[in-house]
Amino acid sequence: MKAPAFDYIRPSGLAEVFKLLATHGDDARLLAGGQTLLATLNMRLSEPAVLIDINGIAALSGISVQGGKLRIGALSRHTEIEDSALVAQHAPLLAMAVPHIAHRAIRNLGTFGGSLAYADPAAEWPACAMALEADIIVQGASGERRIAAADFFVDILTTSLQPGEVLVACEIPMHQAGWQYAFDELARRHGDYAIVGLAVAARLDGALLADTRLSFLGVGNTPLRARRTEAVLNGRALDATSIDDAAAMLATELTGEHEPMADLTNSSATKRHMATVLLRRQLAKISA
Numbered sequence: 001m002k003a004p005a006f007d008y009i010r011p012s013g014l015a016e017v018f019k020l021l022a023t024h025g026d027d028a029r030l031l032a033g034g035q036t037l038l039a040t041l042n043m044r045l046s047e048p049a050v051l052i053d054i055n056g057i058a059a060l061s062g063i064s065v066q067g068g069k070l071r072i073g074a075l076s077r078h079t080e081i082e083d084s085a086l087v088a089q090h091a092p093l094l095a096m097a098v099p100h101i102a103h104r105a106i107r108n109l110g111t112f113g114g115s116l117a118y119a120d121p122a123a124e125w126p127a128c129a130m131a132l133e134a135d136i137i138v139q140g141a142s143g144e145r146r147i148a149a150a151d152f153f154v155d156i157l158t159t160s161l162q163p164g165e166v167l168v169a170c171e172i173p174m175h176q177a178g179w180q181y182a183f184d185e186l187a188r189r190h191g192d193y194a195i196v197g198l199a200v201a202a203r204l205d206g207a208l209l210a211d212t213r214l215s216f217l218g219v220g221n222t223p224l225r226a227r228r229t230e231a232v233l234n235g236r237a238l239d240a241t242s243i244d245d246a247a248a249m250l251a252t253e254l255t256g257e258h259e260p261m262a263d264l265t266n267s268s269a270t271k272r273h274m275a276t277v278l279l280r281r282q283l284a285k286i287s288a
């Protein structure tokens, strides 16, 4: 199918974007990499009257270290993150996750901000932002807001972005000594959206886990921090017993309100099992 007709505007600054959003309201959509938006237009899942192309706005670009945080501009392409020495040094979890996002051609166009704003529960960046306890920086006509990742992802494809606001950047605490990371996912084929994935960030104090963050994708309506399972691990060494205990807790935690969302080919029980398999594998990597 073809996209419905729309007007196309390419502003050069954020002030102009805010004016356009105020004028067109829900009839307008921001266009970043277009890797999700254009597909939804072609499938007529969305019929905005106006596309506001934000690709010409320099303030949304760039990866830098600012104020002790790694700042990733919203327009940073997935491949820029993949190729960035700053990301490899200061946010190694992102470097581990990025090869799992689609294929290189899509990664060349898709953006970090577009992925966070779209908030697909099976996407890699939202889960990494939760594991790293990143802040999402949004801006509107009345100023800037800084939102903790845990408060940003509200529901399936829903964030706490308000009408008229643009996601401008994400700020990530930089890697410190003692932290270890692991990322993996189970997908039907490499490059497909994950069925279930897991981003791990863990601080070790000597041999003991001091701060464990387990952020699952593809399990809930938003990325899911398995906080009860994290609590089982904190204060303990990673060994066969603590890994068994964590896997048992995760199987319990992923019930009730955290029952995994079934999809067309995977029941919630299958996804729960996949989550425990990923947990065991990732913890084994951390402990290795």
Ligand SMILES: Cc1cc2nc3c(=O)[nH]c(=O)nc-3n(C[C@H](O)[C@H](O)[C@H](O)COP(=O)(O)OP(=O)(O)OC[C@H]3O[C@@H](n4cnc5c(N)ncnc54)[C@H](O)[C@@H]3O)c2cc1C
Binding pocket: 029, 030, 031, 032, 033, 034, 035, 036, 037, 038, 039, 074, 100, 101, 102, 103, 106, 109, 110, 111, 112, 113, 114, 115, 117, 118, 122, 123, 124, 125, 161, 165, 166, 167, 168, 191, 192, 193, 194
């Ligand atoms: C075949 C295929 C496979 C894919 N596989 C994966 C995968 O495995 N994992 C994965 O994570 N993604 C996957 N994607 C999606 C891809 O990562 C997209 O790049 C991403 O979801 C959206 O980024 P975008 O820059 O293309 O956003 P766009 O498509 O331009 O926009 C998406 C939405 O976000 C809004 N938006 C964009 N930027 C901003 C902003 N700065 N502020 C506020 N709102 C904004 C838009 O208005 C729109 O509603 C896949 C896409 C395709 C086509």
